[in-house]
Amino acid sequence: MSVAFVSGIVVFVLASFVGFEVISKVPPTLHTPLMSGANAISGITIVGALIAAGVGKGTFAAILGFLAVASATINVVGGFLVTDRMLEMFKRKPRSRS
Amino acid sequence: MSGLFLLAQAESNEGSVTLLLYLLAAVLFIIGLKQLASPRTARRGNMLAGVGMLIAIVVTLVENDIANWGTVVAGLLVGSAVGAYLALRVNMTAMPELVAAFNGFGGVASALVALAEIERTGSHFNVETGVVVALSLAVGSITFSGSFVAFGKLNGSLPGRPVSLPGGKLLNAVLAAAAIASSIWAIAADNALAFWLVVAITLVLGVLAVIPIGGADMPVVISLLNSFSGVAAAMAGFVIGNSALIIGGALVGAAGLILTLQMAEAMNRTIANVLFSGFGAVSAGPVTTGDKPVKRATPDDVAIALAYAENVIVVPGYGLAVAQAQHAVRELANLLEDRGVNVEYAIHPVAGRMPGHMNVLLAEADVPYEQLLDLDQSNPRFPHTDVALVIGANDVVNPSARDDETSPIYGMPILEVDHATTVVVIKRSLSPGFAGIDNPLFYMDGTMMLFADGKEAVQSVIDAMADV
Numbered sequence: 001m002s003v004a005f006v007s008g009i010v011v012f013v014l015a016s017f018v019g020f021e022v023i024s025k026v027p028p029t030l031h032t033p034l035m036s037g038a039n040a041i042s043g044i045t046i047v048g049a050l051i052a053a054g055v056g057k058g059t060f061a062a063i064l065g066f067l068a069v070a071s072a073t074i075n076v077v078g079g080f081l082v083t084d085r086m087l088e089m090f091k092r093k094p095r096s097r098s
Numbered sequence: 099m100s101g102l103f104l105l106a107q108a109e110s111n112e113g114s115v116t117l118l119l120y121l122l123a124a125v126l127f128i129i130g131l132k133q134l135a136s137p138r139t140a141r142r143g144n145m146l147a148g149v150g151m152l153i154a155i156v157v158t159l160v161e162n163d164i165a166n167w168g169t170v171v172a173g174l175l176v177g178s179a180v181g182a183y184l185a186l187r188v189n190m191t192a193m194p195e196l197v198a199a200f201n202g203f204g205g206v207a208s209a210l211v212a213l214a215e216i217e218r219t220g221s222h223f224n225v226e227t228g229v230v231v232a233l234s235l236a237v238g239s240i241t242f243s244g245s246f247v248a249f250g251k252l253n254g255s256l257p258g259r260p261v262s263l264p265g266g267k268l269l270n271a272v273l274a275a276a277a278i279a280s281s282i283w284a285i286a287a288d289n290a291l292a293f294w295l296v297v298a299i300t301l302v303l304g305v306l307a308v309i310p311i312g313g314a315d316m317p318v319v320i321s322l323l324n325s326f327s328g329v330a331a332a333m334a335g336f337v338i339g340n341s342a343l344i345i346g347g348a349l350v351g352a353a354g355l356i357l358t359l360q361m362a363e364a365m366n367r368t369i370a371n372v373l374f375s376g377f378g379a380v381s382a383g384p385v386t387t388g389d390k391p392v393k394r395a396t397p398d399d400v401a402i403a404l405a406y407a408e409n410v411i412v413v414p415g416y417g418l419a420v421a422q423a424q425h426a427v428r429e430l431a432n433l434l435e436d437r438g439v440n441v442e443y444a445i446h447p448v449a450g451r452m453p454g455h456m457n458v459l460l461a462e463a464d465v466p467y468e469q470l471l472d473l474d475q476s477n478p479r480f481p482h483t484d485v486a487l488v489i490g491a492n493d494v495v496n497p498s499a500r501d502d503e504t505s506p507i508y509g510m511p512i513l514e515v516d517h518a519t520t521v522v523v524i525k526r527s528l529s530p531g532f533a534g535i536d537n538p539l540f541y542m543d544g545t546m547m548l549f550a551d552g553k554e555a556v557q558s559v560i561d562a563m564a565d566v
Contacts, residue, residue, distance in 0.1 A: 005226050008336050008344055015345040018128060019352025026135040028447055028472045029461075031357060031454030035324050036197050037134045037144050038353040041127050042324075044151065044346035045208045045331040047120075047158045048338045052214035053173055054164035061217045062166060066173045068210035073177020074184070075204040075327075080148040081185035082196060087141040089190075089461040 033086045040079025046072035119157045120342035126150030127346050131353065137467060154342050190462045191422050194452040195252035198245045198320055201327045205241025208234050208330035209297065215337050221290040228285030230336035235293060236277055236300040238330040243304030245323050251313060252451055258313035266310055267374060273303045307373065314416070314493065316451040317361045318372045325354025357453050364447035364473070366499075366509040392528065395546035397555070400487075400522050401562035403546070404434055407484035407520075411476065412443045413513055414456045417490015417525065421552030427489065428463040430560050442469050444476035444486075444513050446494035477514050486518035488539075490525065490552045496537045507535060521545040524555045 026034050049072040053065025127150050133143025164170060181200075188196045212234035223231060250256035263269070277299040284292030311319055328350025335343025362369050404410055412427060431441040443465065445456045457470055471479070480486060488495055491513075498505040499512045515521050516539055523540060527549060539545055548555050 001226050002224075004339060005336070008339070008341070011341050011344050012332055012336075012348050015124075015348035016352045019131070019349040020356060022128060022132045022349075023135050023353050023356055026356075027137065028445065028454055029457045029467050029470055030135065030137060030140055031447075032193065032197070032452060032458045033140060033144070033454070034131075034134050034353065035321065035357060035453060036193075036200065037140075037147060038131065038350045039197060039200050039204060039324055039327060040144075041131070041147055041151070041346050042201075042204045042327040042331045042350040043207070044123075044127075044154060044343050045204065045211055045334050046151075047154050047340055047343055048211035048334045049173070049207055049214075050155065050158045050164075050170060051162050051338060052211055052218070053169045054159070054162055054166055056166065056169075056214055056218060058217075061214060062169050064210055064214040064217060065166070066169050068207050068214060069170060069173025070177040070180070071203040071210065072207035073174050074181040075177075075200050075207060076151055076181070077178045078181030078185040078196075078203075079200050080144060080151070081182055082188075082193075082200070083144045084141065085185065086190075086193070086458055086461070087144060089458070089464075090137055090140065090467060 029090070033083050033090070036079055036086065037083040040076055040083060043072050043076035043079055046076055113161070116157055116161045117341070119153055120340065123150040123154040123157075123342050124345040126153070127349055131349060190458060191419055192253065193458055194316065194320065194450070194455060195249045197452060198248040198252060198323065201320070201323045202242045202245030202249065204327040205238045205245060205323075205330050207238075208327070208334040209238030209242065211334040212238065212337050213293075213297070216290050216293050221284065221288050221293060223285065223288070225285060227337065229281075230333050231293065232281035232284065232296055234330060234333040234337055235296050236281070237326055237333060239297050239300040240304035240307070241323055241326040241330055243301045244308040244319075244326075247305050247308040248316060248319055248323065251308075252316060256309075260312035261309050263306065263310060266306065270303060270306055273299055273306070277303065311373065313451060314448070315365075315372050317448045317453050317455070318358055318365070318369065320452045321354055321357035321361055322369065322373075323354075325351050325358060328352075328354055361448055361453055364511060366507075366511065390541045392540050392547050393545060395522065395548045397548065397558035397562040398565070399546060400548055400559045401566050403485050403520055403522065404430075404439065404487070404559070405437055405563060405566040407439055409440045409479070409483045410434060410442075410485045410487060411471070411479065411483045411515075411518070412441065413486055413488045413491050413495060413515055414443065414445065414460070415449050415489065415491025415494060416451060416455075417552050419450055419455065419459055419490070421490065421554075423489060423552035423556050424459040424463040426553050426556040426560065428460075428465055430556055430563070431465070433560060433563050442471055442479070444471050444473075444479075444515075446473060446491070446513050449491060449494055473511055473513065477517075480514050480517035483518040484520060486515035486521045488515055488521060488523045488525075489556070492525070492537055493535065495539055496535060497539055498535065498537070505535060515539065516542060516544075519544060522548060524548045524550065524552055526551060
């Protein structure tokens with residue numbers, strides 16, 4: 001295995017642990033926004049999609065690249081916007097009538 | 099430069115500034131996720147993660163010699179339009195299927211990145227790259243087809259009940275083995291066709307894996323698919339040698355896995371049990387509901403019980419989402435609070451069809467989140483509760499999960515509404531819940547049943563309240 005691949009594994013394992021540590025205690029109220037926010041972050045694959053679409057040669061590569069960019073963008077744009085829309089409703093409101 | 103080397107991928111010819119900017123994006127993802135875990139900072143956290151994503155996109159476009167701007171811009175425009183339309187237009191009650199759909203798009207994007215790499219290289223990979231290409235294809239494809247089956251089940255176009263396929267488990271095992279064999283063939287023979295075969299097999303596998311799972315288990319399935327979409331992105335990161343993808347994907351993989359474990363724990367089941375045993379497949383024996391007496395209530399009875407209570411706890415379930423009764427519930431709560439009644443909401447972790455489903459609906463109806471209680475906060479309060487108002491929930495308040503060792507749901511933590519002085523159950527009919535298990539709660543002395551659609555029932559109680 002190349003050194004680059006091994007350092008990729010190192011990054012992957014450490015980032016997984018960071019993920020576990022950062023979000024081990026989430027109040028149930030935020031489970032849905034957390035899930036959809038995390039889902040938007042998984043759209044980071046858009047980086048790979050942009051490279052594929054941008055440098056690919058030939059019609060077939062262009063089709064694959066276009067589909068990859070479009071899908072990843074739906075994931076990114078839709079994910080962040082819908083999370084924001086949900087969180088906007090979670091604003092602290094005064095206990096209206098107690 | 100050995101420290102930086104951890105981030106640098108030997109094959110890439112990106113400059114160190116580029117790598118540091120990708121690192122900045124990854125750091126913003128981590129801070130964003132951290133802030134998403136607290137109500138006060140969640141919105142800012144989501145925005146920070148979005149800024150990180152924007153940085154990653156801009157860096158990618160600037161640092162690579164993009165030849166096909168037309169394709170890139172077209173993909174970005176189409177994706178932005180569709181994503182924004184779905185995110186801003188879809189009704190809040192349709193949130194579970196929308197999250198499932200976005201998961202699916204993320205999964206397929208990662209698989210497509212790997213396919214493009216196969217096309218670019220003519221599938222000449224060394225062994226480790228071949229393995230991550232196969233993993234991107236397989237995990238991405240399963241996420242895609244599994245998510246869209248979940249989408250269909252959630253929006254009602256596919257049957258939500260568990261569909262058991264004869265020999266389903268064996269077939270899935272055969273397909274998984276075939277996908278592995280095909281991957282080995284593809285890597286050993288540099289065969290593009292074999293990689294495509296992996297895609298075809300795992301697409302079918304995703305469908306067959308999710309089809310048998312019933313609607314009430316969807317919180318576990320959606321969380322797991324969410325985790326998969328992260329893993330697929332991380333694998334795509336290995337394929338193109340990009341640490342931002344590896345870090346972002348690993349974070350999401352871990353986040354999704356934590357939620358999955360929490361959901362499975364809230365049902366007292368293992369993930370394997372949810373995925374492979376199909377709740378409905380546990381035959382619960384014949385349901386005998388006809389001969390036992392239940393106490394039917396009128397809206398007036400319910401209004402009186404609520405109006406003269408001191409403490410009321412509302413217990414929402416999937417039926418509340420189906421009936422879209424959240425605004426009516428809030429209106430009723432306002433009327434009660436005007437009379438000095440203390441109203442709170444008890445929310446079971448797996449109530450509804452995705453983690454936090456009830457919380458989102460009640461937030462939409464302007465219920466302050468301080469009034470939402472989780473399992474551990476609720477149960478000590480039921481003994482001091484005058485009326486527990488159960489709307490469209492069934493299995494999560496079934497006392498046999500606590501008392502009856504022969505019950506298929508025995509051991510699942512429940513909301514102990516039977517400890518309240520009076521229980522009002524609003525339900526369309528006596529039909530058992532999705533698990534096909536009879537609920538002794540309905541026949542208890544302190545229980546009143548109001549048979550109606552959730553929204554109409556709450557509305558009729560509101561009307562009756564005027565005369566109390």
